Amino acid sequence: MPPRPRPGVLAIEPYSPGVAKLPGVSRVIKLSSNEGAFGAPPAAVRAVQAALDRLHRYPDGGAHRLRHAIGERFGLDPERIVCGAGSDDLIFLLCHIYGGPGTELIMTEHGFSIYDIAGRLAGGSVVKTPERRLTADVDAILAAVTPRTRMVFIANPNNPTGSVLPAAETRRLRAGLPEDVLLVLDGAYAEYLDRPDYDPGTALVDAGENTVMTRTFSKIFGLGGLRLGWAYAPEPIVDGLHRARSPFNVSVAAHEGGIAALAEPGWVERSRAHNAAERARLSAALGDIGITVHPSEANFVLADFGTPAEAAQADEALRARGLIVRRVGGYGLPHCLRITIGLADENDLVIAALRERVLQTAHG
Numbered sequence: 183m184p185p186r187p188r189p190g191v192l193a194i195e196p197y198s199p200g201v202a203k204l205p206g207v208s209r210v211i212k213l214s215s216n217e218g219a220f221g222a223p224p225a226a227v228r229a230v231q232a233a234l235d236r237l238h239r240y241p242d243g244g245a246h247r248l249r250h251a252i253g254e255r256f257g258l259d260p261e262r263i264v265c266g267a268g269s270d271d272l273i274f275l276l277c278h279i280y281g282g283p284g285t286e287l288i289m290t291e292h293g294f295s296i297y298d299i300a301g302r303l304a305g306g307s308v309v310k311t312p313e314r315r316l317t318a319d320v321d322a323i324l325a326a327v328t329p330r331t332r333m334v335f336i337a338n339p340n341n342p343t344g345s346v347l348p349a350a351e352t353r354r355l356r357a358g359l360p361e362d363v364l365l366v367l368d369g370a371y372a373e374y375l376d377r378p379d380y381d382p383g384t385a386l387v388d389a390g391e392n393t394v395m396t397r398t399f400s401k402i403f404g405l406g407g408l409r410l411g412w413a414y415a416p417e418p419i420v421d422g423l424h425r426a427r428s429p430f431n432v433s434v435a436a437h438e439g440g441i442a443a444l445a446e447p448g449w450v451e452r453s454r455a456h457n458a459a460e461r462a463r464l465s466a467a468l469g470d471i472g473i474t475v476h477p478s479e480a481n482f483v484l485a486d487f488g489t490p491a492e493a494a495q496a497d498e499a500l501r502a503r504g505l506i507v508r509r510v511g512g513y514g515l516p517h518c519l520r521i522t523i524g525l526a527d528e529n530d531l532v533i534a535a536l537r538e539r540v541l542q543t544a545h546g
């Protein structure tokens with residue numbers, strides 16, 4: 183008999199990444215994975231190129247320079263930062279450290295699917311709580327807590343809905359959870375927000391011993407292909423992550439690219455301003471065509487086509503023009519498409535394709 187995976191592994195629904203290619207289409211515009219609209223920061227590209235003569239050397243396993251650069255940029259203690267091969271790496275580690283057989287992980291109905299995969303891989307069960315208007319419902323989460331609950335995961339803003347919990351709500355959640363339950367706030371899109379009532383997690387991490395914030399270089403910093411993320415956590419959790427992580431989990435290229443991306447002048451400000459303006463423009467234009475767009479604080483919008491059939495047809499119309507967006511049936515939203523905010527001309531093409539489709543439908 184061949185080797186068999188541990189119980190539970192085969193119950194994992196594999197992650198379905200955003201499509202990147204369309205057969206027969208030469209120029210595709212990929213708006214399916216929330217990669218920043220501007221690509222990689224030029225300084226990061228140069229830094230990775232400059233690192234090519236050191237590829238035979240192991241990276242610094244302690245990520246000293248990188249942690250200090252992150253700490254300086256975000257005003258955080260570098261000793262409480264742990265780097266990973268994408269924030270997914272850190273999410274898997276947290277589930278292995280705090281989850282496992284006999285435990286429960288709580289996430290919300292339309293929460294980020296990696297939590298489900300990581301929680302199950304660790305051997306625990308995953309409980310999904312209902313949302314209210316596509317937003318995490320703190321009361322529903324608190325009501326789902328049992329003696330087996332070990333972790334609660336919230337992406338803030340959430341992917342794929344784009345909705346945000348204000349700081350007062352994440353504080354209320356933390357205050358209502360038992361002290362020994364780990365709260366993980368995933369701030370993958372944190373840099374896109376600029377509002378005073380939002381805490382990506384830093385305040386709650388600082389306030390106790392039971393909250394972790396995860397962040398990534400894959401979205402606003404445009405380095406999804408390098409695989410780089412980080413966690414900010416209380417000391418005992420940092421200690422656990424260092425014990426559990428693979429010793430060289432961040433590559434030489436990711437170190438250099440990440441440090442350079444942080445130093446690229448005006449990058450975050452320009453990206454955030456572009457995103458806010460284009461997100462508003464795209465949302466308004468789709469609204470004019472009669473497509474409901476849910477309010478989003480991230481670099482994508484969730485467009486609601488009313489029925490799964492309409493969403494599938496809209497997706498086909500977009501693909502016929504080389505435009506790839508994200509189907510989100512796997513997130514319980516088969517009537518929606520998630521559209522990443524691209525450059526202005528890319529967003530124009532999305533608007534034109536959907537407008538034309540509506541006109542065609544209206545005419546027959």
Ligand SMILES: *Cc1c(COP(=O)(O)O)cnc(C)c1O
Pocket residue numbers: 216267268269270271294337340341368370397398399400401406409410411
């Ligand atoms: C994109 C995304 C991530 C980032 O994953 P990486 O492994 O850092 O590329 C994490 N959480 C959410 C909610 C995301 O949308």
